[in-house]
Amino acid sequence: xxxxxxxxxxxxxxxxxxxxxxxxxxxxxxxxxxxxxxxxxxxxxxxxxxxxxxxxxxxxxxxxxxxxxxxxxxxxxxxxxxxxxxxxxxxxxxxxxxxxxxxxxxxxxxxxx
Amino acid sequence: xxxxxxxxxxxxxxxxxxxxxxxxxxxxxxxxxxxxxxxxxxxxxxxxxxxxxxxxxxxxxxxxxxxxxxxxxxxxxxxxxxxxxxxxxxxxxxxxxxxxxxxxxxxxxxxx
Numbered sequence: 001x002x003x004x005x006x007x008x009x010x011x012x013x014x015x016x017x018x019x020x021x022x023x024x025x026x027x028x029x030x031x032x033x034x035x036x037x038x039x040x041x042x043x044x045x046x047x048x049x050x051x052x053x054x055x056x057x058x059x060x061x062x063x064x065x066x067x068x069x070x071x072x073x074x075x076x077x078x079x080x081x082x083x084x085x086x087x088x089x090x091x092x093x094x095x096x097x098x099x100x101x102x103x104x105x106x107x108x109x110x111x112x113x
Numbered sequence: 114x115x116x117x118x119x120x121x122x123x124x125x126x127x128x129x130x131x132x133x134x135x136x137x138x139x140x141x142x143x144x145x146x147x148x149x150x151x152x153x154x155x156x157x158x159x160x161x162x163x164x165x166x167x168x169x170x171x172x173x174x175x176x177x178x179x180x181x182x183x184x185x186x187x188x189x190x191x192x193x194x195x196x197x198x199x200x201x202x203x204x205x206x207x208x209x210x211x212x213x214x215x216x217x218x219x220x221x222x223x224x225x
Contacts (some may be wrong), residue, residue: 017188037216043157043200055210090156097213098145098204104156 003027006091006105013081014113019077021108023091031055032074034066035090037107043090049074081112089092114139115217117203122220130191134219136201137183147175148186151218157200160186165176191223 013019015021025032033056036045048056049068063079074091091105119136126132138146146163161168163175170218174187188195201216 038216041198041215045213099162101147101149101159101162101202102213104158106156 003104004103004106007081008066008108010107010109010111010113011112015081015082018077019081019108019110020078020080021091022027023074023076023105025072025091025093025103025105027095028063028072028091029093029095029101029103030071031094032068033061033092033102034074034076035086035092035104037090046078047074056096067081081110083112086110086112088094116140117201117214117216119201119219120178121198122198123222124189125222125224127224128191128193130223131187131189132191132221133176134186134190134199134201134221135183136185136216137181138201138203138214139182140203141179141182143182143203143205145204146184147204148173148175148184148206149200149202150197151213152198154195156217160199169203188221191221193223193225194203196221196223 004025039041046060047066052068055090065077066085068074088107088109090107092102094102117138119215148160149157150160163177166200172189176185198220200217200218203214205212
């Protein structure tokens with residue numbers, strides 16, 4: 001069973017479109033995250049939710065809106081996609097991540113054309 | 114200065130070699146530390162946590178030096194399967210959702 005699963009795996013879309021990425025974890029973790037890995041391979045945190053509540057919101061354009069219907073799901077909706085949004089987006093979860101670390105999904109490779 | 118910095122790569126080493134990576138962090142309040150490995154076009158996976166007393170897992174040894182604010186990873190008897198990017202991870206706070214900073218990674222290629 002996949003611990004953290006995200007869909008779709010690949011997403012190619014035109015500038016200006018709106019798209020969503022879904023993430024689900026079956027680990028029973030309380031905290032979920034969205035990370036962005038750009039072409040230079042830097043992994044940067046975007047959002048963190050703890051038990052459905054937004055905890056961390058890094059400097060991310062408000063075109064990005066996370067939604068957590070329950071603690072096992074954290075979806076990411078992106079409005080008005082731009083070329084610079086092209087990256088790999090990773091969902092992750094943790095339970096006491098400061099001690100045990102984080103489990104990542106396999107990533108969504110977003111290409112905006 | 115970036116908050117977490119790593120040795121520039123790539124490291125190209127022959128099978129069986131010992132290789133060491135260093136990582137420095139700037140925030141002295143940082144409380145927990147990890148090494149992750151990321152294979153090409155895959156997600157990062159936890160390799161090991163880094164404890165103040167140092168810890169070892171098979172061929173891998175991690176050390177933390179709080180006074181100098183660096184952590185290290187030593188890989189002994191390198192295998193071809195060790196080829197990957199190694200990410201140093203620093204958690205500033207004491208809770209799972211405190212800010213986590215990933216280093217830029219160091220690329221390792223183990224050559225036959």
